[in-house]
Amino acid sequence: MSTVVSNPEVLTIHWPTVIRHVRLSRGLKQASLAQDLGVTQTMVSRWEAGNARPSARIRTQIFDMIWTLTSSLARRTWMERARRNPSSVAVINSTGLVELASRGLLRSLKTVRGQIEGRNLRQAFRGDIPKRFGSLVDRGFFQGKIATVESVERVVFTDFDGHDTPFWQHSLHRPLFVANQRICWLISGASVSRPVWQDVRQRLGSAMVVRKAI
Amino acid sequence: MATKEETILHLPQTHWPSVLRHHRFTHNLKQAALAHDLGVTQAMISRWESGRATPSDAMQARLKRLFDAATIGVPMPNWREITALQPSMATIISRAGVLETVSQGVLREFRMTRSHIEGHHLNEIFSGDALTLHRSLIDQGFFDGAVEMAESVDVMSLRLANGMKRDFYAHRLHWPRRDVDGEIRWASDGARLRKDEFIAIRDELGGQLDVILSL
Numbered sequence: 080m081s082t083v084v085s086n087p088e089v090l091t092i093h094w095p096t097v098i099r100h101v102r103l104s105r106g107l108k109q110a111s112l113a114q115d116l117g118v119t120q121t122m123v124s125r126w127e128a129g130n131a132r133p134s135a136r137i138r139t140q141i142f143d144m145i146w147t148l149t150s151s152l153a154r155r156t157w158m159e160r161a162r163r164n165p166s167s168v169a170v171i172n173s174t175g176l177v178e179l180a181s182r183g184l185l186r187s188l189k190t191v192r193g194q195i196e197g198r199n200l201r202q203a204f205r206g207d208i209p210k211r212f213g214s215l216v217d218r219g220f221f222q223g224k225i226a227t228v229e230s231v232e233r234v235v236f237t238d239f240d241g242h243d244t245p246f247w248q249h250s251l252h253r254p255l256f257v258a259n260q261r262i263c264w265l266i267s268g269a270s271v272s273r274p275v276w277q278d279v280r281q282r283l284g285s286a287m288v289v290r291k292a293i
Numbered sequence: 294m295a296t297k298e299e300t301i302l303h304l305p306q307t308h309w310p311s312v313l314r315h316h317r318f319t320h321n322l323k324q325a326a327l328a329h330d331l332g333v334t335q336a337m338i339s340r341w342e343s344g345r346a347t348p349s350d351a352m353q354a355r356l357k358r359l360f361d362a363a364t365i366g367v368p369m370p371n372w373r374e375i376t377a378l379q380p381s382m383a384t385i386i387s388r389a390g391v392l393e394t395v396s397q398g399v400l401r402e403f404r405m406t407r408s409h410i411e412g413h414h415l416n417e418i419f420s421g422d423a424l425t426l427h428r429s430l431i432d433q434g435f436f437d438g439a440v441e442m443a444e445s446v447d448v449m450s451l452r453l454a455n456g457m458k459r460d461f462y463a464h465r466l467h468w469p470r471r472d473v474d475g476e477i478r479w480a481s482d483g484a485r486l487r488k489d490e491f492i493a494i495r496d497e498l499g500g501q502l503d504v505i506l507s508l
Contacts, residue, residue, distance in 0.1 A: 285331060290366075
């Protein structure tokens with residue numbers, strides 16, 4: 080299993096990819112994106128080529144642009160709603176800290192919020208979840224290089240008393256472009272029976288299918 | 294970025310030792326990790342990479358799918374595409390009651406295909422709570438922006454082709470989402486419940502539905 084968190088590069092946002100990804104996802108030419116951001120087309124070209132780094136103002140604008148592509152809510156409201164979700168939702172940051180767990184996830188884990196939020200996934204989980212984190216880090220997930228990942232996991236949750244709760248999950252993983260230009264890991268899923276888990280794995284052709292950013 | 298790999302995959306005779314190594318090295322995977330993804334032993338990966346064995350036809354097809362998926366870039370999915378991909382029970386429904394988009398989880402729980410649900414009216418698919426809920430939301434002004442969010446515990450009654458019905462319990466969260474045409478859609482996400490969970494949450498909500506109105 081590979082865990083490359085010691086290498087800071089895999090956790091630093093790769094702006095050329097992120098800017099190109101949002102631009103092409105919106106079907107824009109460099110000139111149109113430049114106009115939206117109030118800069119020259121040359122500047123967008125230099126960012127995408129990695130010859131210049133966008134300013135803090137632009138970095139924030141780009142994160143907000145990406146956020147509004149998928150959500151119509153303010154980030155804080157989105158988080159509150161995600162916590163109430165009856166299905167399984169988790170938000171985990173690039174250090175592995177669990178920032179949010181939905182009501183449905185707590186139900187699957189047979190636990191309470193205090194047992195999971197604020198904990199590091201390496202302590203809270205064994206099995207496929209720490210492994211999935213390692214491979215997402217390796218593939219530049221926290222740099223913005225991944226569009227979506229679909230996977231199946233055997234989740235093993237360990238509470239503070241060392242009591243294990245295992246279950247099978249079918250998951251969708253997406254980067255969440257939160258405030259202060261951080262990319263978090265958004266997992267949404269459903270716990271499924273073992274036979275369903277095996278069916279999905281068969282259909283995916285592997286435990287994990289990665290869709291890279293354009 | 295991935296042109297080299299794609300070129301290799303399009304050669305009529307794939308040289309599997311180089312393709313496998315290239316994939317592993319560009320994705321930072323150990324033999325054991327790739328073996329896990331493919332459901333084979335690490336020894337088998339080692340044999341393929343050294344050329345002592347060739348992957349079976351079925352395995353070659355899986356390898357190609359795996360490598361293609363990892364090399365083709367895709368745009369950011371929009372909210373509708375994300376809904377369709379969700380493993381949980383997510384739906385997007387219009388004011389008129391048409392199921393416009395449903396998730397993978399819905400197809401699984403309902404045991405139906407996408408074409409059997411999408412584009413159909415709620416009353417073709419359901420009886421009972423799902424229809425009551427739609428009417429309650431309309432009455433509360435949900436499609437006019439009066440509702441911020443609603444939570445429900447429902448008996449989902451599916452109408453089956455033979456005139457029978459199939460029931461199961463669900464816990465769902467509902468919120469309005471304005472689409473590009475300016476009209477509000479009913480978005481919801483949820484999970485299946487056991488009967489004891491259903492009873493507990495119904496007690497907690499004091500009924501089928503709890504509505505939070507917009508300020």
